[in-house]
């Protein structure tokens with residue numbers, strides 16, 4: 001048993017866990033923080049994502065979640081600057097925006113324009129002649145296209161940078177699997193791992209799709225499940241497209257810098273299924289090639305599966321536990337966890353350091369956790 005008592009133990013080494021550690025250490029360098037993460041987890045969402053920063057493509061209601069995502073988008077340029085500065089790791093970020101071809105949004109086109117206008121979302125409607133000028137490689141079938149002021153990040157570089165930045169700030173990283181907890185009078189005293197017990201004063205459960213399993217060990221019922229996404233990355237020259245493209249059940253995310261284009265993605269309710277099916281990947285590429293024809297002949301670099309952590313109401317679960325006095329949650333970021341990372345880190349650090357109140361819509365109390 002490690003006798004060291006950390007001020008904060010974060011369980012989960014994805015973008016959510018690491019970014020909380022990063023922000024807490026930036027705010028309070030004297031605190032001892034540990035991030036505990038299962039090293040074997042190839043399905044972790046943070047490395048599987050496409051890195052789209054798309055509050056406008058994803059939301060169609062001006063609720064608290066929309067505001068939270070929008071604030072996070074606004075924080076991105078400063079967040080990446082800070083991260084690159086601390087980590088020394090380059091992270092690709094583009095705020096060039098995304099494109100929504102009318103071809104895919106026939107039923108909701110006018111509604112979407114109205115929503116963007118009402119909410120002051122930066123957007124432009126590009127008639128076909130303008131599309132030819134700005135995105136000449138898009139298929140003419142796309143018709144009118146909406147440009148939206150969103151962003152794109154290389155989430156794998158960001159995940160690497162977060163881990164390195166946290167280590168440089170003095171965060172302890174433990175590659176271990178948590179299988180239990182030691183409890184002490186309505187609070188947690190330690191996380192039990194295959195590499196010994198990790199003692200702490202406060203704990204954060206940031207274990208993505210696996211949060212429900214750890215919840216079960218804690219005797220709480222966290223209504224969460226993994227939503228599987230299959231994706232691939234193909235080799236295409238950077239100059240073929242500057243923007244991220246959203247379509248119904250398809251998207252194209254340029255990672256640039258010679259890293260090719262990511263094509264996504266399926267939404268499958270199939271538990272913790274790690275499989276990648278070649279016919280599914282072929283269909284994704286076919287669909288994306290309807291928008292960007294050069295994708296049809298592009299060499300495949302890789303294909304993979306990742307799991308999106310989805311709570312029953314599809315909202316993040318962020319805040320303090322009702323059941324345990326020193327436990328916090330940050331999970332359930334579902335389709336937008338990369339987008340939410342900077343704001344989530346500020347929000348969680350603020351809660352942990354007693355500097356802000358909870359947003360009721362995201363509170364673990366809604367599930368009596």
Ligand SMILES: Cc1cc2nc3c(=O)[nH]c(=O)nc-3n(C[C@H](O)[C@H](O)[C@H](O)COP(=O)(O)OP(=O)(O)OC[C@H]3O[C@@H](n4cnc5c(N)ncnc54)[C@H](O)[C@@H]3O)c2cc1C
Nearest residue numbers: 013014016038045046051052178208229306336337338339
């Ligand atoms: C295919 C796909 C595409 C996506 N595209 C986008 C996108 O374009 N834009 C966007 O904003 N979001 C996107 N997302 C969503 C985003 O990736 C997630 O919301 C986000 O990465 C969740 O991060 P996380 O750190 O909570 O979870 P994860 O990255 O899954 O990390 C969970 C961590 O917990 C650890 N863990 C779990 N159980 C244990 C245990 N018992 N002991 C120790 N460690 C444990 C795991 O090892 C891992 O380190 C996508 C997701 C997928 C799957």
